[in-house]
Amino acid sequence: MAEVLTAGQMRAIEQAAIASGSVTGLELMERAGAGVVAAIFEAWPQWQTRGTTASRSPENSGQEDALKAVVLCGPGNNGGDGFVIARLLTQSGWEVTVSVLGDPDRLPPDARTNFDRWVELGTYTPLTKNSLGTVETGPDLVVDAVFGTGLARKIEGDLVALFSHLTALRAETGVKCVAVDIPSGVCSDSGQILGIAPRVDLTVSFHAEKLGHTLGQVQDHSSRVVVCDIGLPHATPAEARTRYAWKTEPPDADSLRKTPLAQKYSYGHVLVLSGGCGRTGAARLAARSALRVGAGLVTLGVPCDALTEVACQTTAVMMTQVSDAAALRSVLEDRRLNTLCIGPGLGLDERARSLVETVLEHRRPAVLDADALTMFRDDPKVLFARLHAGCVITPHGGEFARLFPDLAERLMATADKGPAYSKVDATRSAAQRAGCTVLFKGADTVIATPDGQCAVHVAQFDRSAPWLATAGSGDVLSGLVAGLLARGMSPMQAAETAAWLHVQSALDFGPGLIAEDLPEILPHTLRNLIG
């Protein structure tokens, strides 16, 4: 399990290791700088062999192919890493130009030590908006070591011009840009850009990803993020679960297998409540997805006017008439209906509201989505009072804002101070307030439980699934969560597994995906996972 940390958590881990005497800050900084250099050579192996030509050595001086790097160093320990990188690249034969922001006498102690080591090897200039313009011929590499986890406020002044220049230079000349820990300007707790951040090819972070590497539009500022181990102790999975957020990983195959002697009731029975005639598609999509993900049985609860429509378009999914709350109560006398799914295409009328209230009265595992959330926009507290620990709500941004307007407002506000309020903060608060698991959808899906557990599912980089932005894909996700709850998973596990399968199915299908394709490609996705 990979924990994803805030800047404060990372600092606490470093401080604890230093306090224990197992490592010094200087050693950590050396490992961090060396890790970045190793990652650079791994990303561009052609430089490893060229770099052995020591251009600064007398026999090679003036050689045209000397690799050139510009290292931009900030006033804190991120800058300290930059001095280590400058030294190690120079020792590998690179021509390195260093610019320093602020007064070197005010650098923190470890950064200062590495600054002193650098000035034994090379020179530096003050960092200004022209720090890239002073390089006579274009550099091969620019290292952004201006700010890391200590970014405390918005990028302003000369740095705005410098970072715009860097992004433009990269686009024009193909110079490679590497960010130390995180591109300067990206808030490591929220992923928000405080003013501006350079666009980089590679980000090398330390020990664990920070939330800022997983939330927001990470791909807009970084083409790739790698994590370099600097020898700090990792949390056990149990510690990670209680202390930190973690990154959703592929589900355990065993959790999805069916056992040879099982029968259909071993895997639960989902009831999906449908809206009226002409609006049953969403519930049918959810129902089919619940069945495909392995629920033993799935029944659609359908109002009288939509019975024919649904009957014509379902086979393995069963159907029962549910015209009102009384009918639902009578259907729910069957205790084998162990999971309910309500909201997709439900509508916002009296019937819809009374069905949602009845679902919540019965306190069975339940997924609430779409209209089942929107209908409480004027009185979300009424919903929160009825939700319980067995529920999962799956809002997208708009639905989240309807239920949690104050949290959404904080989240949408343009931050000018770090650390900024994050989607993890918002989802955690929402889960506490709602008293149930909240799956807040997006390319960065955040899932949180009322007791503080929190997972981030990142659909970016190689798991970027833009074809999921299609009508009905959310209904499929609700159905997947419901099917997995019916199979006996906890709300958190069901939500995480569903989020992962949803994206993986979209990736397995590829371009042209529409929502109907998701349950149909799911067997292929499951086969790849289960074997």
Ligand SMILES: NC(=O)C1=CN([C@@H]2O[C@H](COP(=O)(O)OP(=O)(O)OC[C@H]3O[C@@H](n4cnc5c(N)ncnc54)[C@H](O)[C@@H]3O)[C@@H](O)[C@H]2O)[C@@H](O)CC1
């Ligand atoms: N402490 C340690 O032991 C280690 C720290 N490491 C590095 O240290 C970094 C964190 O170092 P720091 O906590 O010193 O923080 P940073 O180096 O990220 O930045 C802090 C400095 O920047 C200034 N600052 C913040 N935002 C600013 C803005 N918008 N405009 C102008 N100045 C601004 C602050 O006043 C402070 O001087 C990590 O990102 C990582 O790169 C690594 O070397 C691993 C070990």
Ligand SMILES: [K+]
């Ligand atoms: K940086």
